[in-house]
Amino acid sequence: MTFPIRADSPATFAGPLPRAADVVVIGGGVIGVMTAWFLARRGVKVVLCEKGRIAGEQSSRNWGWVRKQGRDPAELPIMIEALTIWDGLTAEAEADLGFRRTGILYAAKRPEDVARYEAWLVHARAHGLDTKLLSRAEVEAHLPNAAGWVGGLLTPSDARAERWIAVPRLADAAARKGVAIAEDCAVRALDMAGGRVAGVVTERGRIAADRVVLAGGAWSSLLLARHGARIPQLSVRATVAATAPLPEFYSGAASDSTFAMRRRADGGYTLAPGHFHEFFIGPDAFRHLKPFWPHIRAELSGTRLLPAAPRFYPDGWFTPRHWAEDQVTPFERMRVLDPAPNRAEVERLRDRFDHAFPALGRPAIAAAWAGMIDTMPDVVPVIDHVAALPGLTLATGMSGHGFGIGPGVGRVVADLVAGRAVGHDLTRFRLSRFTDGSKIEPGPSL
Structure with a gap:
């Protein structure tokens, strides 16, 4: 069995860092990788910078669902496109991604x-x-x-894929398309000149580029804040467990209000709590309590507030919010955000599985892990240009929905950056919704 990618996993992409590009993509999760993929397909020179490992954070720690079902209606058109893209990715990447339409x-x-x-x-x-x-x-x-x-x-027609296999293999294919990928290469700051983006400053030097995409997941708000732009983004700890191999009694993914499961290619099932969220309380949690409160109140019975965000977490109490370009940053101090799983919740998952499927019994757990989901108050992402930082495009806050929709969002962001028609209504995903007086609330999702 392959486990989620961690900071001590060997680096795959360690080549020389180009000094100039048409576009720099910050973040090596599924959104960043697929944005770079589609930009390269259009002949754009792209550099992708990842502070740690490709798919090291939520892109290898999610449930592995590729779903239309239950989404916010505004996401559905992009998700429908994403599934069509998934259908062709195995052939285009020339690699098995574990993608199966199993419902x-x-x-x-x-x-x-x-x-x-x-x-x-x-x-x-x-x-x-x-x-x-x-x-x-x-x-x-x-x-x-x-x-x-x-x-x-x-x-x-919904599907599943093996997330800690799929995204690195897609990155390999993107590299073959010409994307320059650099792991262990944190972007410390945007390089600003004349009031607009002129590139990025990384721990390994500057890269000149007049367009930058920030797809940094849970870290996006920290980099934005360093440049005076704020978004109400918080991180939620989500625990996941993998059973040892079990007889196949259901080939797809299923959930109720207490737990979720998905068949894996290795013969086990991935288990996760149904509606259970853990927030570390840090400075941003207090700052953004008002827009998040309606969602927290609606999910209060399944929300656990933890007393302090650990040091160097995106919303840690002692995480620096300001630094010079020649200083070591929080991004370098925590290459891969690897929170400990909630072990008590793992045991409850075993109990729930046993209750639902007594013929199989209480499953042996081969591995357990956690990830930090970057979430927004209305549980939909931001996909937009940042007006305050011309040249910067933001794709973050996937709110736990990013893995499945990633290929569709990557295509949309690539065209948004290139100034092409994106083919979808992005109104609900605009950045200005947090400042223009719009009512911020979750849509009719499940």
């Missing part, structure tokens, strides 16, 4: 859950999805129903 099922424990699913079907039908509401008997036809599920929601 995603949401199981309902209560009638009110079924009612929520039915309400979301309006959006599924508007976009021509194959999503359908399931009866109790139909759920049981897919899954053993010892948990007493009363109904469900199924999208057969």
Whole structure:
């Protein structure tokens, strides 16, 4: 079994750093890699800088779901495109990404859950999805129903992929397309000249470029703040566990309100809490409490507040917010954000799995880890130019939805940077929604 990528994983991309490019992409997660991929496909000279390891953070720590089901309606057009792109990536990357269209099922424990699913079907039908509401008997036809599920929601065309395999292999393919990728290369600051972006300052020197994409995940707000731009972005700790190999009783992904699971290519299942979030309380958490409060209040029973953000975390109490270009930065002090998993929650996951599937019993856990999800108050990303920093395009705050939609967002961002028509309405993802008086609230997602 391959585990999430960590700081001590060997560097794959350690070549010389170009001194100039058309575009610099900051961040080696799925969004940054796929943005670079599509820019290179258009003949653009791209450098991708990653402070640690490609896919070292949330891009290798997520559930591995590639889903349309349950998304915010504004994300659906890009997600539909993303799935089409996924269909061709294995051939284009010349590598197995573990991508399989095996379906995603949401199981309902209560009638009110079924009612929520039915309400979301309006959006599924508007976009021509194959999503359908399931009866109790139909759920049981897919899954053993010892948990007493009363109904469900199924999208057969949704998919899964092996995230800690897929993103590094996509990066390999991007490098073959001409993208210069540099690991262990933190961007310390934007290089500004004449009031606009002129490149970046990295720990290994300057790179001249008149366009920069910031796809730094949980670290994006820290770099922006260093240049006087603020976004209400917080990080949520999410625990995930991997079982040892088990008999295959369901080939896709499924969840209810207490836990989620997904079959893996190695024969085990990935398990995660259904609606459980852990916030470390740091300075930004206090600063942005107002826009986040409606979402926290709605999920209060599944939200745990932790007393302090550890040192050098993006919102740590002792994490520097200002530094000179020749100083070691928080990005270098924490190459890979690798939080410890909540071990008590892992044991509860084993209990929930046993309760749902008693014939299989309490599963042995081969590995457990955690990631820090970069989230926004309305649980949708920012995909926009930064007006205060001309030349900078921001793609962050994927809110736990980034892995599956990553190829679609990468294509959109590449065209946004190039000044081409993106083909989708990005109004809901605009940066100015946090300052123009708009009401900030989650949309009708599940």
